[in-house]
Amino acid sequence: MAVAVLKVVAAGPLITVQNAGRFGHMRYGVPASGPMDRLAFAAAQVMIANRAAAAAIEVSLGGLVLECVEGEVSYAQAGGGFAGGWHVATLRAGDRLRVQAGTWGSWCYLAFAGDLARPKWLDSFATHAISGLGGGAVRTGDVLRIENAEVRSAREGSYDAPPQPDQTAPVLVTPSPQGRHFADDAADVFLGSTYKLTDAFDRMGVRLDGPSVGLNEALGIPSEPIVRGSVQVAGDGVPTVLLADHQTTGGYPKIATVLSCETDRVAQMRSGAQVSFQAVTPEAAVAYARTVAEARVSFLDACAAPRASLDEKLMQMNLISGAVAGSENWSRELANFGLRNFTRE
Amino acid sequence: MMKATSVGEGAVLFQLGEVADEQTHAAICALDEAIAAADINGVVEVVPALINLLVAFDPIQTDHGAVTAAVQALKPDVAAIRTPQVHRVPVCYDPELCPDLLEVAKLTNQSVDAVIAAHLGSEMRVEMYGFSPGYAYLRGLPQSIHLPRKPAAVRDIPKGSIIISGAQSLITTLTMPTGWWVIGRSGFDVIESDAPDPFVFKVGDRVVYERISRAELGV
Numbered sequence: 001m002a003v004a005v006l007k008v009v010a011a012g013p014l015i016t017v018q019n020a021g022r023f024g025h026m027r028y029g030v031p032a033s034g035p036m037d038r039l040a041f042a043a044a045q046v047m048i049a050n051r052a053a054a055a056a057i058e059v060s061l062g063g064l065v066l067e068c069v070e071g072e073v074s075y076a077q078a079g080g081g082f083a084g085g086w087h088v089a090t091l092r093a094g095d096r097l098r099v100q101a102g103t104w105g106s107w108c109y110l111a112f113a114g115d116l117a118r119p120k121w122l123d124s125f126a127t128h129a130i131s132g133l134g135g136g137a138v139r140t141g142d143v144l145r146i147e148n149a150e151v152r153s154a155r156e157g158s159y160d161a162p163p164q165p166d167q168t169a170p171v172l173v174t175p176s177p178q179g180r181h182f183a184d185d186a187a188d189v190f191l192g193s194t195y196k197l198t199d200a201f202d203r204m205g206v207r208l209d210g211p212s213v214g215l216n217e218a219l220g221i222p223s224e225p226i227v228r229g230s231v232q233v234a235g236d237g238v239p240t241v242l243l244a245d246h247q248t249t250g251g252y253p254k255i256a257t258v259l260s261c262e263t264d265r266v267a268q269m270r271s272g273a274q275v276s277f278q279a280v281t282p283e284a285a286v287a288y289a290r291t292v293a294e295a296r297v298s299f300l301d302a303c304a305a306p307r308a309s310l311d312e313k314l315m316q317m318n319l320i321s322g323a324v325a326g327s328e329n330w331s332r333e334l335a336n337f338g339l340r341n342f343t344r345e
Numbered sequence: 346m347m348k349a350t351s352v353g354e355g356a357v358l359f360q361l362g363e364v365a366d367e368q369t370h371a372a373i374c375a376l377d378e379a380i381a382a383a384d385i386n387g388v389v390e391v392v393p394a395l396i397n398l399l400v401a402f403d404p405i406q407t408d409h410g411a412v413t414a415a416v417q418a419l420k421p422d423v424a425a426i427r428t429p430q431v432h433r434v435p436v437c438y439d440p441e442l443c444p445d446l447l448e449v450a451k452l453t454n455q456s457v458d459a460v461i462a463a464h465l466g467s468e469m470r471v472e473m474y475g476f477s478p479g480y481a482y483l484r485g486l487p488q489s490i491h492l493p494r495k496p497a498a499v500r501d502i503p504k505g506s507i508i509i510s511g512a513q514s515l516i517t518t519l520t521m522p523t524g525w526w527v528i529g530r531s532g533f534d535v536i537e538s539d540a541p542d543p544f545v546f547k548v549g550d551r552v553v554y555e556r557i558s559r560a561e562l563g564v
Contacts, residue, residue, distance in 0.1 A: 026392045026401070028544040029474035029481070122543070131478055131519055174353055222365045223475055223482070225392040225399035229353050249394050249475030249482075257353040282351035282409040289354040289404040 004071035004149035012062010017135025022124035055125035080105015170278035183214030212237025229258035375421035
């Protein structure tokens with residue numbers, strides 16, 4: 001059995017092992033967790049030709065540096081506009097892989113051609129970040145073991161990332177189930193204002209900054225179920241959009257629910273980005289979710305397509321070789337490919 | 346007819362009452378069981394809470410209207426809810442492990458022994474999970490030990506703490522900050538980590554407490 005061993009040379013905060021999600025346990029306080037950007041995660045798995053249940057590493061804005069210390073393994077990188085673009089390449093002993101934030105996006109996925117040896121909980125690698133249940137956090141000094149490691153040269157090359165979502169397009173929501181807990185103008189304030197994402201941003205959710213939404217009563221409401229995308233309003237009137245590791249129930253009233261299929265886009269925004277919201281009917285929400293799902297299927301089909309000819313592939317490799325380099329010739333390669341910007345360490 | 350509200354593109358929230366009382370909760374449990382038995386197209390999971398219940402569905406397969414109609418057509422029978430299991434949870438009231446026991450006694454004008462006796466005399470109902478995996482909210486504390494939560498949370502309350510606020514109590518599953526009052530410690534695990542279905546309490550179950558010594562707790 002081929003094994004590849006990767007040392008975590010440097011890891012930013014909030015980096016975890018994830019799979020597609022742990023579904024069906026919300027009644028026991030367990031959100032699905034899984035990727036903050038589900039499309040990028042799925043693309044990474046499809047690009048490397050993994051099974052749907054496979055684990056991947058979710059890399060935050062903090063970035064990740066891995067060093068292959070044993071064996072060889074192909075990997076896929078996909079997520080936002082992270083440096084090096086979406087690509088598949090192979091790491092061999094001595095190679096370093098540096099995953100760093102690029103032009104846009106907050107989360108990026110690394111999927112390996114093999115089995116990442118990390119614990120499962122409830123038959124899932126998805127990490128619930130606060131409890132650490134699941135595959136767990138990835139920290140500096142960790143050693144990652146990839147079992148059944150393979151080199152999948154046929155998958156190597158660069159891949160088209162989806163374009164950066166239009167940041168000015170309002171995020172679609174369904175209106176609050178708890179209208180009576182809010183002041184009369186609360187929905188107008190929320191839907192008519194532009195908010196800023198704060199740096200209180202983790203896998204649980206992101207707190208917004210902007211006009212406060214008036215609550216009718218300071219008293220809590222009986223706790224009720226929460227979903228990925230719930231927009232809850234704390235006593236200070238500040239909305240928070242809940243994301244992959246959301247609590248499953250909570251006592252703060254909710255002004256709206258961001259469509260689940262819109263939460264990937266919200267998650268990929270960065271602190272300081274502006275966001276506004278637009279209400280849609282439940283019928284429009286379902287129709288939109290179906291359109292998004294269809295587009296995702298076509299996009300993933302394109303990721304799965306057989307790769308280019310050898311000549312074309314060599315050319316693609318030139319474009320991405322800055323992302324993987326033997327540790328000794330790292331700087332030279334970066335100089336060659338004009339990627340000096342990415343070398344800050 | 347119970348009120349139904351669409352939540353996002355993939356859920357409907359059904360409201361069964363205005364306040365978190367036993368009658369409303371029984372109605373929620375009955376509806377929960379009826380939905381589980383009905384096998385409604387596209388429904389992926391159900392989350393019972395205090396006055397309402399969320400039905401999550403796959404928007405590719407169905408929609409709010411179809412799910413709402415299917416749920417509202419059910420005939421949940423409160424009289425036929427499964428018999429709740431009774432769980433016996435051991436609690437150690439050693440003052441070193443229960444930093445708030447004395448304060449709770451003071452604030453409720455009684456002795457520490459009276460607080461412990463009131464706690465031991467309560468029969469709790471598992472009303473919902475939330476906050477974090479295995480975090481089961483239990484309701485049923487006697488009025489004599491009801492207190493609002495503290496003005497500010499206290500950090501690093503260890504896993505296994507028995508915490509109370511109002512009529513509710515919890516056995517914590519993580520070391521975490523809490524604004525609730527810490528009046529006991531237990532080695533009881535709500536999550537049996539190795540089991541295929543590791544959550545010991547089902548919503549609707551009952552919990553009673555049994556006093557143990559510090560030596561028995563082994564902490």
